[in-house]
Amino acid sequence: MPELPEVEVVRRGVADHVVGRRIRQVEFLHPRVTRRHVPGPDDAARRCRDRVVGDAVRRGKYLWLPLVDAEGHAPDALVVHLGMSGQLLVEGAEAPDEKHLRARWTFDDDGAELRFVDQRTFGGLSLEPLLDVADGGPGGRGTTDEAPWSRTIPAAVAHIARDPLDPAFDDADFARRVRARSTGVKRALLDQGLVSGVGNIYADEALWRARLHYERPTGSLRRAQVDTLLAALREVMTAALDAGGTSFDALYVNVNGASGYFDRSLHAYGQAGRPCARCSTPIRRESFMNRSSFFCPRCQTRPRVGASTPAR
DNA sequence: ATGATAGCCTGCCTGC
DNA sequence: TGCAGGCAGGCTATCA
Known part of the structure; x- marks a missing residue:
């Protein structure tokens, strides 16, 4: 959660x-x-x-x-x-x-x-x-x-990677490691040994902000795209923190029992059928890794099959 | 080594 | 109304 x-x-x-x-x-x-x-x-x-x-x-x-x-x-x-x-x-x-x-x-x-x-x-x-x-x-x-x-x-x-809000997080090292992977970008974001703290909500939100499809092969990402993605992660997590977190129900509360209100600011997660805030195309929900992925089919175009050739 | 699944639990919501 | 099935913010073990 x-x-x-x-x-x-x-x-x-x-x-x-x-x-x-x-x-x-x-x-x-x-x-x-x-x-x-x-x-x-x-x-x-x-x-x-x-x-x-x-x-x-x-x-x-x-x-x-x-x-x-x-x-x-x-x-x-x-x-x-x-x-x-x-x-x-x-x-x-x-x-x-x-x-x-x-x-x-x-x-x-x-x-x-x-x-x-x-x-x-x-x-x-x-x-x-x-x-x-x-x-x-x-x-x-x-x-x-x-x-x-x-x-x-x-x-x-000890096996958990630093998180994007950690001042000692190494962007260049992350970019190198993520591009060396042979998997989809959302899987990489959810791997706590590569970058920690990212779960299903903020993965989808950051990918929406960075206009990347969740199955985009990590090997095809350019360095600038990794930097955009990291910036998106930091923006969305910082904004969520300022809002007290995301609460869909009473399961997530702070130590005083209060809910956060970042759910009102979500652009992708849980928004299936609602218009994309950028282009008005309905947000789509797909099953992925036994959970849901939410994305804009127009802003976040699906990678072509076989488009996994690493970028130089 | 890396990548991709199944499984761990309870509760709530939907559809039949 | 009841019940089955699907779904939920995560991680770990264990396969390939």
């Missing part, structure tokens, strides 16, 4: 309401929520107890909280992935349990709880060792350079 802008909205909420507080206790209320934490839920709970939440850091769609021990070290982090329907909520203890409440953290200041709610249970939590990274940490948002964990990344996030 949530893509980069939505996860960033949640990160900011956690930064505002949870960072700096000491965890008293954590409860895991569903076996699937800690399925990625191999040592099991009891171990995860033990590692959370009495730790201070040092920060809220994001790369792509992954969010993590370095947990600081009594010596001021953060040997590991609580890694959160929202999956399709996960939510982090900050609520008073008196708030009734949500139907799909999966985890609850309480704090020694007796303030609001942190809760993880997840209808579809594709999301998950794990306690991961923080690994030193050679190329210098997640890239700025949420991490101060002085913080001892600023050049670390959780083991489970």
Whole structure:
């Protein structure tokens, strides 16, 4: 469900309401929520107890909280992935349990709880060792350079590429790698090892802005087109962030339970049958990768079959 | 190695 | 009204 802008909205909420507080206790209320934490839920709970939440850091769609021990070290982090329907909520203890409440953290200041709610249970939590990274940490948002964990990344996030809003994202390297692929451009955008944070909504929106068909072979993209696509991704994600994210229903909300309103600004995603904002041609929906792709058949012309010859 | 599928879950909406 | 089927913002494992 949530893509980069939505996860960033949640990160900011956690930064505002949870960072700096000491965890008293954590409860895991569903076996699937800690399925990625191999040592099991009891171990995860033990590692959370009495730790201070040092920060809220994001790369792509992954969010993590370095947990600081009594010596001021953060040997590991609580890694959160929202999956399709996960939510982090900050609520008073008196708030009734949500139907799909999966985890609850309480704090020694007796303030609001942190809760993880997840209808579809594709999301998950794990306690991961923080690994030193050679190329210098997640890239700025949420991490101060002085913080001892600023050049670390959780083991489970090490395979995730930087995202387009990361100041250290390398455009030239991305262009080289994407053009070396032999696949369609939307598949490449959704590959979190190539560029992270892009999901089905913002892939379709960026492709619409860049006037590229989703099946355009990556090998035929010119460098300037990759740059246009990156610019489109940054524009649409920044605009979505400013709008508080995209909410089609109550499944995506910020930590205070509020929806975002970027759905009103979508030009392609979910717009099947409605006129393209540029040329009035009805937006088309097609099935692709077991999901939907929305595009303008006039602005985003389908590549000719066999048009996969790499551009020079 | 890269590329492309199936599967994991629950709930809601549509059409018969 | 009931029920089957399709669909949903993601990732990982496992094939080719």
